[in-house]
Amino acid sequence: MLEFQNVSKEFGPVKALANINFKVAKGEIVGLVGENGAGKSTLMKIIFGAYQADSGIILIDGRKTRFSSPRDAMSKGIGMVFQEQSLIGNLSIMENLFLGREREFQKCGLIDFKKMAEASRYQLAKVGLDIDPYMETARLSFSQRQLIELAKVLALEERSSGDLVILLDEPTSVLSEDEVTLLFELVNNLRERAAFIFVSHRLDEVIRLSDRIYVLKDGELVDEVAREKAVASHIQSKMVGREIDTEYYKQDDRLPFAPSPPLLSVQNASVRGRFEKISLDLHAGEVLCLVGTEGSGREAVLRAVFGMHKIDNGRIVYFGNEFLKIRSPNAAVENDVGYMPRERKIEGIFASMNVAENITSCQLPAYARYGLLNKAMELGLADEWIKRLSVKTPSARTDCNRLSGGNQQKVVLAKWRSTGSKIIMLDHPTRGLDIGAKEDVYSMIREMSSAGIGLLLIPDTFEEAIGLGHNIVVIKDGRTVERFDCLKQKVTPFDLVSAMT
Amino acid sequence: MRDILKSNYHWVTLFVLVILVGLVDSNFWNVKSLLILIGDIVPLFIMALGLTFAIYIGGIDLSAQSMANMITVIASLYLASLGLWIVPMCFLVGAALGGLSGLITTRFLVPSFISTLAIGGVCYSLAQWLSGNRALYMDSEIRDALFGWMLSSTGIVPNTIFVGAAVFAGALLIERRSTLGRRLKAVGSAELAAVASGMRVSRIKVMAFALSGGLAALAGVIFAIKLSGGAPSIANGFLLPAIVAVLVGGTPLTGGVGGVVNTLVGTMIVAVIRSSMLYLEVEATHQQMVFGIVLIIAIVFTIDRSKLSIVK
Numbered sequence: 001m002l003e004f005q006n007v008s009k010e011f012g013p014v015k016a017l018a019n020i021n022f023k024v025a026k027g028e029i030v031g032l033v034g035e036n037g038a039g040k041s042t043l044m045k046i047i048f049g050a051y052q053a054d055s056g057i058i059l060i061d062g063r064k065t066r067f068s069s070p071r072d073a074m075s076k077g078i079g080m081v082f083q084e085q086s087l088i089g090n091l092s093i094m095e096n097l098f099l100g101r102e103r104e105f106q107k108c109g110l111i112d113f114k115k116m117a118e119a120s121r122y123q124l125a126k127v128g129l130d131i132d133p134y135m136e137t138a139r140l141s142f143s144q145r146q147l148i149e150l151a152k153v154l155a156l157e158e159r160s161s162g163d164l165v166i167l168l169d170e171p172t173s174v175l176s177e178d179e180v181t182l183l184f185e186l187v188n189n190l191r192e193r194a195a196f197i198f199v200s201h202r203l204d205e206v207i208r209l210s211d212r213i214y215v216l217k218d219g220e221l222v223d224e225v226a227r228e229k230a231v232a233s234h235i236q237s238k239m240v241g242r243e244i245d246t247e248y249y250k251q252d253d254r255l256p257f258a259p260s261p262p263l264l265s266v267q268n269a270s271v272r273g274r275f276e277k278i279s280l281d282l283h284a285g286e287v288l289c290l291v292g293t294e295g296s297g298r299e300a301v302l303r304a305v306f307g308m309h310k311i312d313n314g315r316i317v318y319f320g321n322e323f324l325k326i327r328s329p330n331a332a333v334e335n336d337v338g339y340m341p342r343e344r345k346i347e348g349i350f351a352s353m354n355v356a357e358n359i360t361s362c363q364l365p366a367y368a369r370y371g372l373l374n375k376a377m378e379l380g381l382a383d384e385w386i387k388r389l390s391v392k393t394p395s396a397r398t399d400c401n402r403l404s405g406g407n408q409q410k411v412v413l414a415k416w417r418s419t420g421s422k423i424i425m426l427d428h429p430t431r432g433l434d435i436g437a438k439e440d441v442y443s444m445i446r447e448m449s450s451a452g453i454g455l456l457l458i459p460d461t462f463e464e465a466i467g468l469g470h471n472i473v474v475i476k477d478g479r480t481v482e483r484f485d486c487l488k489q490k491v492t493p494f495d496l497v498s499a500m501t
Numbered sequence: 502m503r504d505i506l507k508s509n510y511h512w513v514t515l516f517v518l519v520i521l522v523g524l525v526d527s528n529f530w531n532v533k534s535l536l537i538l539i540g541d542i543v544p545l546f547i548m549a550l551g552l553t554f555a556i557y558i559g560g561i562d563l564s565a566q567s568m569a570n571m572i573t574v575i576a577s578l579y580l581a582s583l584g585l586w587i588v589p590m591c592f593l594v595g596a597a598l599g600g601l602s603g604l605i606t607t608r609f610l611v612p613s614f615i616s617t618l619a620i621g622g623v624c625y626s627l628a629q630w631l632s633g634n635r636a637l638y639m640d641s642e643i644r645d646a647l648f649g650w651m652l653s654s655t656g657i658v659p660n661t662i663f664v665g666a667a668v669f670a671g672a673l674l675i676e677r678r679s680t681l682g683r684r685l686k687a688v689g690s691a692e693l694a695a696v697a698s699g700m701r702v703s704r705i706k707v708m709a710f711a712l713s714g715g716l717a718a719l720a721g722v723i724f725a726i727k728l729s730g731g732a733p734s735i736a737n738g739f740l741l742p743a744i745v746a747v748l749v750g751g752t753p754l755t756g757g758v759g760g761v762v763n764t765l766v767g768t769m770i771v772a773v774i775r776s777s778m779l780y781l782e783v784e785a786t787h788q789q790m791v792f793g794i795v796l797i798i799a800i801v802f803t804i805d806r807s808k809l810s811i812v813k
Contacts, residue, residue, distance in 0.1 A: 308696075333699025347697045350690040352757045361687055362698040364680040372678045415698070 001026050001195060002047070002078075002165045007056030009042055016042040017219045020056070026163055029187065029196040031210030033203060035239055035497075036294055037460070039219040040199055044167055047197070048080045049073030061162055077160035079153030079194075080167040087145055087152075089138030094120035096137050097152050101159075126193075127151045127186060143179040146171060150186070157193065164194035171198075172205055173295065184209050201293040203232050203501040215239055233494070236501070240462065240493035255450060256487055257285030257470060261320050263454040264305065264423050269314035274300035275478035277314065282423065282454040287445060289457045289469035291496050297478035298458050299342065302425045305456065306339045307332045319422070333362050338416030342427040342458075344405065348412045351401035355393050356382035358400050358411050363419045385414035389444065406437025413444055424448065425456040430464065442468060462493035474499040510802060511751040511766040518773045526780045533657050538776050539769075540659030544569070544724040545739055546768040547665065549746040550672045551599075551716025553764045554709045556747050557676075558689045559756030560613035562710060564602060564621030565717035566740035568595055571628035572721025573731025577637035585647055591718045598624065599714015603707035613710070628733035636732040639725070648726045664723060668716070672761045675712070685709055689756030741792045746771045748799040 003023040009016045017039050024030050034040045045051040049067030058065055060076060067073035070080075087096045094116045098105065105116045113134075120133035127147045137145060153166050168187070172180045187196055187209065200206050206213055207230045215223040215238040223238040262281040270276045275297035282288050290298040303309045305316060307326040318324045318335060326332045332339070341347035350358055359382050360367055367378045382396035391410045393403055400408055409429060416424050426445070430438040445468055449455060459465040465472050466486060474482040474496060482499035484491045523529045548565050555562040572591045580587050598620055605616040651660050676682040684705045687695040695702050720739075725731045750767025752759025774795065778788055 306697075328699075328701075329696055330699045330701050339697055341693075341697050343693075346691060347693040350687055350694050352690045353686060357683065357686070361683075361695075361700070364683055368680045371680055372674075373680060373683060375678075 001061050001163055003059040003062075005057040005059065007046065007053045007058065009046060009051060009054050015219050017046070017053075020221055022214060022221065024165060024195040024197060026195055027191045028212070029191070029198060029210050031206035031213035032197060032199045032216065033201075033206055033213060033235060033239060034216030035462070038216040038239070040216055041169075042219075043216065044080070044169060044197075044199060047073070047165070047167060048078055074156055075160060077156065077162045077164045078167070079156050079164055080169065081146070081149045081153055081171055082169060087137045087148060090136060092134050092136055093124070093131065093140075093148060094133035096148065097123055097133070097155055099152075123151045123155045124148075126154050126190075143175050143183070146175065146179075146183065147186070154190070154193070166194050166196050168196060168198045168200075170200055172200060172202060180205065201501055203235060207232065207235075232501075233498070236497040237494055239497060254287075254446070254468070254470070254486075257283055257449065260284050262317075263319055264456070265317040265320075266301070266305065267315050267317065269301075269304060269311045269316055271300055271304050271309045272312050274309065275304075275475070278475070278478075278480055279314075280473055280480075282456055284422070284452045284454055285449050286470045287449050287455045287457055287468050289459050289465040289472045290475055291459065291462070291465050291472055291500065292475035293500055296475045296500075298475050299427060300478075301475070302339065302427055302456060302458065305332075305423075305425060306337060333419070336420060336422040338362075338419070338421035338424040340409070340412050340416070340424070340426045340429055342431065344408055344412070344431070349400045349408050352399060354397045354399050355386065355391065355403070355411055356396040359385055359414050359418055362415055381418060382414075385418050389414050389417075390440075404437070406433045406440055409433065409437070409441055410444070413441075413448075417448070421453065423454045423456065427458045428460050429457070430460045462496050465496065466491050466493065472496070476500055508751075511749060511763055511770070514749065515766055515770050515773070518770060518777075522773055522777045522780075526777065529776070529780075536658055536662065538772055539665075540661045542768060542772045542775070543661040543665035544720040544727070544736075545743055545746065545771070546765070547668050547723065548717050548720035548739055549743040549764050549768055550668060550761055551713040551720070552743055552747050553672070553750075553752055553759070553761050554685060554716075555613065555617075555713040556744075556752050556754060557756050557760065558685055558706055558709045559692070559754070560606065560706065560709065561744075561754070562599065562602070562617045562713040562717070563614055563740065564598070564617040564624060565713065565720075565743060566736055566738075567621035567624040567628070568598065568714055568717040569721035569724060569736040569739060570731075570733050571624040571631070572718045573725035573728070573735050574628045574632045574637060574733060575731075576722050576725040577639050577731035578631060580647075581640050581643055584643070588719070588722055591722045592715045595718025595721070596711040596715035599717070600707050600711035602714065603710030606710070607703035607706050617710070625733060632731070632733055634733065636730060636735070638730040641729060644726060644729055651723070651726060661723065661727070668719065669761065669765060672716070676760050681705070681708055686757065689758075691757070738789060741789055741796065742771050742775075745792050745796045745799060748796060754800065 001024060004020050007020040008018050020043065032040055032043070042051060046053050049070045049072050065076060067076065067078065097120050098116060102111055105112045117133045124131060124133065127150050129144065129147050129151065137148065140148070157164055171183060175183065198206060198209055207227065211227055213225045213230055213235065214221050215235055217239060225235060260283050262283050264282040266278055266280045268277045268279055278301055280288060290301060292298050300309055304311050307328045310327070318326060318337070324335065326335060326337065345351060350361065356378050360378050367374050379396050386393060386396060389410045391414065392407050400411060403411065430441050433441065445455060445457070457468060459468065469486050472484040472486060472491060473480055484495065528534065548569060552562055552565055572595060575594065576587055576591055583590060602613065602616045602620045605611050606613045651664060653660055684700055687698070687700060688702055688705050692702060721736065724736055728735065746767035747764050748754070748767070749770050750759065750763035752763050774791065778791060783791065
């Protein structure tokens with residue numbers, strides 16, 4: 001009933017989706033899997049009308065169509081159950097169910113809540129919920145809210161001309177095992193009413209629920225597997241794609257680090273709601289990679305080390321000094337801990353400040369006397385680091401927003417290098433960079449490692465983890481599930497995906 | 502080319518306005534009257550300089566006018582006993598109350614427009630209480646002895662202009678050369694990046710509001726000296742043009758760019774608008790309307806929409 005023919009989408013030079021051929025038949029449940037960045041969410045957004053395809057054809061029941069906006073997609077029978085729940089907490093269940101459709105319940109310009117409640121009960125029955133529609137959604141449990149999301153989407157049934165296609169985006173990420181089973185039963189029972197597209201990181205669940213599974217890799221559909229033939233290991237190898245022997249990640253460039261007491265030792269540390277009982281040691285010259293899905297808690301580990309999250313349990317020992325407590329980013333910087341956040345434009349650089357100002361931003365007192373800055377000294381330092389890291393910029397006085405992404409990353413690295421940071425944490429340092437700039441970042445990471453800096457890295461891809469890391473820790477749902485020593489064993493992307501999903 | 506024009510809107514505006522007003526009002530080009538015009542706007546300019554720091558970090562200080570009001574009362578009351586010390590003392594009072602707004606904003610996460618509005622209310626009440634709700638007059642002998650020089654001229658240049666220039670130089674030094682100025686810029690430019698660079702963002706914000714409060718107080722002192730007295734509502738009508746001066750100058754409400762030089766230009770623009778209203782015989786009661794309209798136009802031109810996702 002919904003069919004994509006040769007659909008492509010580009011963001012500037014980046015090909016997000018290439019020639020996608022994809023279809024869902026009535027009563028079918030189709031799974032969609034892929035690594036982070038494979039193009040799953042772009043595809044979902046095109047189906048839901050939030051993005052428009054650059055080329056290709058979209059068909060509904062064999063007729064050519066296009067979705068100009070989510071609203072348009074909804075009126076054509078496309079519904080989306082959001083991963084980040086979209087319910088408004090201080091509105092009642094029924095107000096949420098019919099959000100934007102209040103006009104249907106108007107009487108003399110006022111809303112007829114009785115009629116709305118009645119209609120709500122009918123919709124709630126579809127998902128097997130017997131609950132007072134006047135209740136505020138903030139008071140419901142997570143799984144109840146999820147069902148209401150689903151009911152909200154099913155309420156489109158009476159409105160759209162054809163049958164429904166429902167997108168389920170990571171619907172199980174916060175549900176317990178029992179709740180997942182219930183949700184799956186419900187989805188199975190709703191088959192006559194709608195077709196489902198199920199997107200999840202959890203491969204076992206996708207295999208359990210889907211009739212067919214599409215595998216996305218680098219914006220292309222690389223495989224389509226029927227349930228009878230679906231084997232986790234096969235799908236995982238397709239998700240990873242590349243054969244392992246391609247010399248992509250140059251493992252040979254990696255030098256072993258000299259044994260020493262750890263620079264950083266995270267011991268059974270927990271931050272409520274983010275991660276639990278994480279332990280790891282980072283040594284001088286070591287590159288330690290944290291691998292996991294989005295929302296697995298990796299970022300929070302970095303932030304806890306940087307003093308941005310308070311740890312509830314366990315402890316973090318810096319430089320073997322048990323008395324050194326770091327409770328703020330300021331303390332972290334003063335103790336030579338550096339952090340390159342993921343959102344480069346918001347947290348990494350100061351866009352309207354120049355290169356020199358960016359580089360000295362975490363060590364201003366060193367360039368000041370009586371509170372006044374010595375600009376000559378500052379520019380001297382900036383010039384030195386621009387040369388050392390070969391930052392491409394007209395001058396140290398150029399505003400950072402005029403630099404390319406790769407050079408902005410170099411500026412952030414220069415900032416931490418120039419302060420003499422001994423631990424540097426990098427969150428997706430190559431995100432959004434082109435190949436050349438990525439290579440530059442890789443060689444800087446190797447250079448820092450050989451200079452004896454301890455690096456805690458959240459890589460953008462598995463290849464980065466394997467190619468750069470001395471050790472890899474796999475985190476799933478906030479817990480450590482697996483550790484790999486890359487110097488002792490040959491780790492493959494396949495090993496990592498198996499541990500993650 | 503477009504970029505150059507865009508980042509120099511304020512100069513272009515000033516230039517065009519001066520030409521326009523000069524064409525209409527032939528007396529406008531009289532150097533002496535121009536200098537008097539500039540001298541008259543010094544208290545407003547100093548208040549606008551203070552506001553620049555609050556707006557530079559993406560905040561706002563709505564207490565500036567009430568602060569200046571209160572300080573006219575305090576200055577009138579304590580001039581006799583404190584003498585010259587009245588100036589630093591008033592500055593400190595202003596800085597302390599401004600810093601308090603900043604503390605409320607950072608500690609309790611109250612948006613600055615509310616915390617400063619509240620502190621402004623406190624200032625206004627204090628002014629009424631201290632003055633017994635009437636106009637106060639300074640001892641004219643003491644005033645003339647200590648500050649008489651400020652009211653006279655050097656050649657044809659009113660001495661208040663030198664005062665304004667000195668405060669401007671101090672503000673420029675803070676903005677361009679001091680670590681504080683750099684940190685203010687960092688917070689205004691990307692607050693999260695400032696946090697990730699280990700800056701103590703709360704402390705920096707408190708300093709911005711303290712500067713704003715201190716300079717508003719300084720504006721109050723100079724105003725009181727000029728008028729030889731004070732009253733709880735004597736500086737009413739300052740706030741709107743002062744905010745206009747900052748925004749027309751090109752420091753957007755989102756912060757991070759602009760600065761005190763922009764405010765200098767913005768204040769000139771306000772001065773020209775004022776003088777043209779005098780020439781056109783716009784009634785005093787209508788002037789705030791004009792400034793209100795100019796303010797909205799200025800915001801429309803200066804706001805950085807990429808930084809805003811939702812406006813309420």
